[in-house]
Amino acid sequence: MGPKKHERELIKMAYRGLAKKVLEKESIKIGDRIRVERDDISYEGMLLDRPEDADDKHLVLKLDNGYNIGVEIEEATIELLEEGSRPKIKFPPVDVERNPQLPDISIISTGGTVASIIDYQTGAVHPAFTADDLLRANPELLDIANIRGKAIFNILSENMLPEYWVEAAHAIAKEIEDGAWGVVVAHGTDTMHYTAAALSFILKTPVPVILTGAQRSSDRPSSDAHLNLISSVVAAKSDIAEVMVCMHASIDDKSCHLHLGTKVRKMHTSRRDTFKSINTTPIAEIKDNKIRILRKDYKKRGLEELRVRDKIEPRVALIKTYPGINPEIIEYYIDKNYKGIVIEGTGLGHCPENLIPAIERANEMEIIVAMASQCINGRVNMNVYSTGRRLLRAGVIPVADMLPETAYVKLVWALGQSNDPETVKRLMLKNIAGEIEDRSSLRHFQG
Amino acid sequence: MDWDKIGLKTGLEIHQQLDSKGKLFCPCNCELTDEEPEYNIVRRLRPTQSELGKIDRAAFEEAKRKLKFYYQAYSDHTCLVEADEEPPHPINSEALEIAVTIALLLNMKVVDEFHTMRKQVIDGSNTGGFQRTGLVATEGYVETPHGRVKIENLCLEEDAARRIEEREDGIVFRLDRLGIPLVEITTDPSIKDPIQLKDVAYQIGQILRSTKVKRGIGTIRQDLNISIKDGARVEVKGVQDLNKIPEIVKREVQRQLKLLEIRERLKKRKAKVEDKIYDVKEIFNDTKSKIIKSAESVLAIKLEGFAGLIGVELQPNRRLGTELADYAKKRGVTGIFHTDELPAYGISRKEVENLIQHMQASENDAIIIIADEKSKAEAALGEVISRARMALEGVPEETRKALEDGNTSYLRPLPTASRMYVETDIPPFKIGSNMIKRLKKELPELPSEKKERIKREYDLSEDLASQLVRKGLAEDFEKLAKLNVENTLIASLLAYTLQELKRESHNIENLKLKDIIGALRLLEDGKISKDALRDIIAYMADKKVEPLKAAKELDLLLLTREEVERIIQGIMEEKEELIKERQMAAMGPLMGEAMKKLRGKADGQLVNQILKEKIKKKLTSLE
């Protein structure tokens, strides 16, 4: 099965306007060898594609010395020298015999490019999806597992939807049913922690399910993808039957951390070690393909029966409060018939008083309102100040030390599990997948 | 040598750091630092797979080494961009403007739109595994005394990280240099005379110095492209001294000619290089060679028909054996020997004989021995085998390193061209005709023009004018020349006196332009003499004091006419007898006496004048 849903392109490429007209007139296509002549200068090279957001008055040429340049075409003559033959991306299949000594690990791709191939002739970067692609880019994988590859989506992770979480869960379950000893999910990093939380609630899994990705794209030699992927496969072979995120532990290419799917958050826009366990300790560290357990309270392989609890309710909003917030934001969701709202409040779990009437109204409409904190670190406690107490009276559920994103995902899931508001509230306050811990350790905030 | 007959072709690649505020893709400081690094980041690089299945030769070479890299980083001096932890910021437009200015001075055609590319470099010198570079201009030229030389390309790129040391488990780099903008200027590779090559380098250097570029050691680097007929293209990296260029070319030509000669001799002998690696540890069980004795394994290969040729000198003190060793050393081995140089180094004649027998070598064959860890020694012999095979073909295409003495040593294979792809994190930058027009208006004066102008305007000698321009002192000179002081005096003060003082270990670096202006003002106001200037400036530099204070403390302030007259009067009274005796001829000795007391404090001419008058008067009164 090939990738589906939105074609994934980091930068959209296309000629438009004047450039498009000129190219069409001369019947020139991408990859053709052309000459552009103007005043006292003439350039020869291969026509390349151009970012769609750039202007329409330049053509991009790859010169024979390998450099790309933009050539203005308004007063230029353009001549086709030679039609280009686009080299087909085709490799001979990787001929690997299954090694019966090694476990079968499935790698499911959702669009996070943990492997890619560069066409140096055109400079284009092609994401690699199939098991063959992965193995060509990371032949070391063969030493640690038999790899099965499958692409289920091809999307940028910011375009993820709750419906896709369910689809991904089914795809993972299918791999497990088909005998996978562990499953690795390649995922864009932006929303990886949402998907990790969602899979944690939806799936009951007897084997490890590992989400991984790359902060530096896999087309560059310095990509973190390789260590992340290898470490993920090592994690997938372990006895930790949890949904986890496996990414760089520091900015060194030295080790990865395994984070529990409900307690992990992307904390930096660009660093390799962007994913951090919040209010808890990572489950394990993986270094030199060896796993070192950091906490013992994880579910062991084989204990759970595989189950997919796939009912969800996507009509849930996540709202961050701030000084000056307009209560109409909440009214809007009430009027749009939303079933749940997670408020990312300030401090211990507060919001401006002027939101309270709207929250009361939501409660009357049996909309579940949960409170997490925008401090990210720490736990909410709504008994300390009067605003907190008023919010509790208005029916707000304080979700302890749960991350706001996890609370949002959990509410999407919990509302799918039951129509009864009291049951949903009870579910929200009960630890289902490690998302709530009772104790706050001094260890968990580095300041 | 008859360069034409040899078919010599040379070209230049000049790398010059620009003096912009901030790096090419981040706002960090462009100065290097010697402070202790605050972070040591550990990284590994992997070559990315090319769609065409063609793995770049140079990239593959580095990949084989599987080395770890350590990057020294700082909180304030470097940022996440250098550490490859943040995408590049938009391109530094000041650097781009400097590059365009240089292109215009080199009569080049500037591209309409600048595209940043990634050039794959996985030797660790770039944290990303590629160097960012872009083409700014093409098709320019410079004039030399031997005719016009074409400039092919000018690229704007980021400098690499600074290599600090090579450790057992990886190479250590410092991130301070990574990202400093530099231009790469490539000439047409068809320069046929080593002297012209040097002249072109000099001309381009002079043009660069008229723009906003960095000065000093390591801010400009010259690479040479050298080839001869039937030889191969060789790139020589890191030429520091332009005057060495002709010698380097001469020695490279010599090396290539020798290699071609060796090829012919190998052909005649039907030389062969076999793949077989022999374990010869046993032969050396009782050896006196410490290196061999202590090595985990001792491996050898046989080069059939190479006997005597390994020791052939290619360049002064560099033999074919040195070339083989260069390749082996890329695998980190040090204990390498060949039979052309044995017995020696503690290896006995008997051991050599046993070795030859064990490997069934004939007298025509050479044997190479490497003593090291088994895997290292094997890999190193693999390199030797492939280099020895190249000897059968003649001259390999290589990147070589310029050595102090004019020789070169092997660095890596010549990179193939197909390792560039676009940097997707940076949008194209439109240069546009308005920017070109503006920069054309602001073009700096070229050094040759500047020299002619100051020579004319200030009536300086050819030597002084060219010294000022060459040493980058013309601007300072023009500021100082506004004072009412002789131009030649100012010019020689800047061009020569200051350097002399420096050589005499005065702390000239303490002096600012305003200090020199201050000292010259004293001269302008008649408070000091020309002769005193040098001492006053030296004193100011050493003691960090104001000019007037220096003059006072040195007792070099000019005396008033009355004071001078008084002193001379005193001398005359003392020497009255002499005057009576020698009449006007006493002038000489008395002048000497006077200057002893007045040197630096009174103008010699004035002393002379007063003395003459006074003696005359005295003699008249005596009559």
Ligand SMILES: [Zn+2]
């Ligand atoms: Zn920086």
